[in-house]
Amino acid sequence: MIAEKMKPYLKNNSAIRMMFEEGKRLAAQYGPENVYDFSLGNPNVPAPAKLKDAIVDILNEVDPVVVHGYMSNAGFPEVRKAIADNLNARYGTAFTENNLIMTVGAGSALNVCLKTLVNPGEEVIVFAPYFLEYGAYVRNYDGVLVEVAPDTETFQLNLADFKEKLSEKTKAVIINNPHNPTGVVYNEETIRALAEILKEKQEAYGHAIYLLSDEPYRELAFDGATVPFVTKYYDNTMVVYSYSKSLSLPGERIGYVVIPDEVEDSADTIAAATIANRISGCVNAPSLIQLAVARCVDAEVDLGYYDRNRRTLYEGLTKLGFTCVKPEGAFYLWLKSPEEDERQFVEKAKKYNILMVPGRSFACPGYVRLAYCVSYEKIVKALPEFAKLAKEYA
Amino acid sequence: MIAEKMKPYLKNNSAIRMMFEEGKRLAAQYGPENVYDFSLGNPNVPAPAKLKDAIVDILNEVDPVVVHGYMSNAGFPEVRKAIADNLNARYGTAFTENNLIMTVGAGSALNVCLKTLVNPGEEVIVFAPYFLEYGAYVRNYDGVLVEVAPDTETFQLNLADFKEKLSEKTKAVIINNPHNPTGVVYNEETIRALAEILKEKQEAYGHAIYLLSDEPYRELAFDGATVPFVTKYYDNTMVVYSYSKSLSLPGERIGYVVIPDEVEDSADTIAAATIANRISGCVNAPSLIQLAVARCVDAEVDLGYYDRNRRTLYEGLTKLGFTCVKPEGAFYLWLKSPEEDERQFVEKAKKYNILMVPGRSFACPGYVRLAYCVSYEKIVKALPEFAKLAKEYA
Secondary structure (H helix, E strand, O other): OOOHHHHHHHHOOOHHHHHHHHHHHHHHHHOHHHOEEOOOOOOOOOOOHHHHHHHHHHHHHOOHHHHOOOOOOOOOHHHHHHHHHHHHHHHOOOOOHHHEEEEOHHHHHHHHHHHHHOOOOOEEEEEOOOOOHHHHHHHOOOOEEEEEOOOOOOOOOOHHHHHHHOOOOEEEEEEEOOOOOOOOOOOHHHHHHHHHHHHHHHHHHOOOOEEEEEOOOOOOEOOOOOOOOHHHOOOOEEEEEEOOOOOOOHHHOOEEEEOOOOOOOHHHHHHHHHHHHHHOOOOOOOHHHHHHHHOOOOOOOOHHHHHHHHHHHHHHHHHOOOEEEOOOEOOEEEEEOOOOOHHHHHHHHHOOOEEOEEHHHHOOOOEEEEEOOOOHHHHHHHHHHHHHHHHOOO | OOOHHHHHHHHOOOHHHHHHHHHHHHHHHHOHHHOEEOOOOOOOOOOOHHHHHHHHHHHHHOOHHHHOOOOOOOOOHHHHHHHHHHHHHHHOOOOOHHHEEEEOHHHHHHHHHHHHHOOOOOEEEEEOOOOOHHHHHHHOOOOEEEEEOOOOOOOOOOHHHHHHHOOOOEEEEEEEOOOOOOOOOOOHHHHHHHHHHHHHHHHHHOOOOEEEEEOOOOOOEOOOOOOOOHHHOOOOEEEEEEOOOOOOOHHHOOEEEEOOOOOOOHHHHHHHHHHHHHHHHHOOOOHHHHHHHHOOOOOOOOHHHHHHHHHHHHHHHHHOOOEEEOOOEOOEEEEEOOOOOHHHHHHHHHOOOEEOEEHHHHOOOOEEEEEOOOOHHHHHHHHHHHHHHHHOOO
16 A cells, blocks of 8 residues: 555665675675675765864753754754855855755755756756766656666767757756766866756746755866866756765764755755755754854865775776776766666676676666775785676676 | 745744744844743753763764764764764663664754655644644655644643544644643553554555654653653654753754664665655754763763743733643643733734734644743843733733
């Protein structure tokens, strides 16, 4: 007697999540040190010591009724102000606390945006490969997901196909930069070109098209790659952020959405998004961790840690003959399956206790994703196992 | 260009929340000590010292990658087990960790249940007066809210009207015990009678009708009142809980839902609810606070604190001539407005810096709600102001 809409999910549960459960099972069977689990974006870098100190200081200094109590549904004003000030300093923007809503992670922030904007039957465009949960989020509001085909040369935005797919029914477009699962970064030129198309189509169709930029990996960019702040290129942009990756807090569910004053009907949109945050049942982002991240706005990600992993894994796998997209951001490596059906490849890898996610879990068969947010030692120890796997395809 | 469904919310924003904002404004203007804000269920009792110790111990003892990392979408198994064991010890139930899903508070837990169960057009019954957000939660899934009329004699469940309102389209029924906003407690006899009607109607209609029991005030019962554990009386029951009130953690958004094995298709239902928790964007309940509440399952609410407030406010207001429902549970006092339109009464009270919530915010005009989860001193200091207010009606 469960709801009809939930039934397909039961049949087709998240492959990433099932892999996570399988990883735990294998770890129990063979010992965690002998399992090479590249399946989940659960950072292996511990949260910065500064965060722990911040939590303890808050518990010692601030009235617990405030620390653990209700606040405005958008979050503590001083937390939003600290984050707005930090964004302004880094990107030359002019946000105030009124432009930010603290949310239960980026997943919840995206749901807040979609609930605020999408009418049943309206289209939301995503670029394959993409985080498959976007589809569930869009269906939550009876929106229609429209996929742009991948550019399998570069895995950059396929703007030619995007232009085709944009229709009168398009209400929103989701991008993710730096990109999960491919590790690519969209540069300024790409964002400018995307914005031009959006402006043109807004004009042609006579209504707003919203760009939702999902940026939990914002600080994870390598080799000098820079991640453009999208509100500067296109007015109807909402930026979604999470501290899951930058502060290694995925379980804490803490993030925010930025809704600039330049967004159409911004006051109503911000008010509606704040209400959406409340009536979704979240009410507000968790309070203690809100206060803690505000004290860590300038904490830096240990980029060197991920960069060493990135280079080691990319070079190691390339040397073994695998074809990989060279990652510039996030902590994912996107690898072309040596056989057509990547599920077979993923299955073969399990013989060596290697866990990877099949590309079809990102609407892009023929590839696999490796999350290299694991320990360096794990990567070093995994490479000989990958060598055995490569031999099967020699 | 916001979604059509969101537009009514913009016009009709939560009165309780607006009052919260107004309370902050008045406090800034007159000083917080001179504002008598009885509008919001934000407990004034600080979280127990044990909770703070638990958080600090966890930060010192447990690997931060575990503390702040992803876990199963249902929550840490050991946390669910600790809570299940505690429930079993208290209520003679036989839950395992598989019967519990940790959620982002009770609001999120109710949304998880409704998303799991409700098809568009199906009916969900609530008993007036009720927490108006239930309506938003039901509309989130295109369900139809059906209100049972209040029993204005006792404010107990109006089972005669309930029987009338139960229809072939009824998918779920929400009760809240102890009750917000009236402070009444439904006793065993009442729950038995409710269960009998549900069983009869299930049989008559040939499909499951789910009882969702929202119990954030479970531990707040006075004068020896006991709160029945509803799963023992009716199989298709889901119990929704929050630590907001019992541990004074409303801002932390931590709660759970219990889905017993006795629920129809329980394995599928539990799996679907776990997925609903994920795809709502919450993913999982906040991790650190999950671990912390598991160490505080036997922490006791400072009942004496609320009881003194309850008696002082009830006796004080009754002596002034106001008609109140004597509260047996939660931390609310339900008062009959001395004039027909309770909004006028609420307005007059503001002259004395007294903030209360009009009954129509709970679908029950003619009454007001006072949340007495404030300091005792606030109540003592407020009574002379209430006396001035009473004089206006002499």
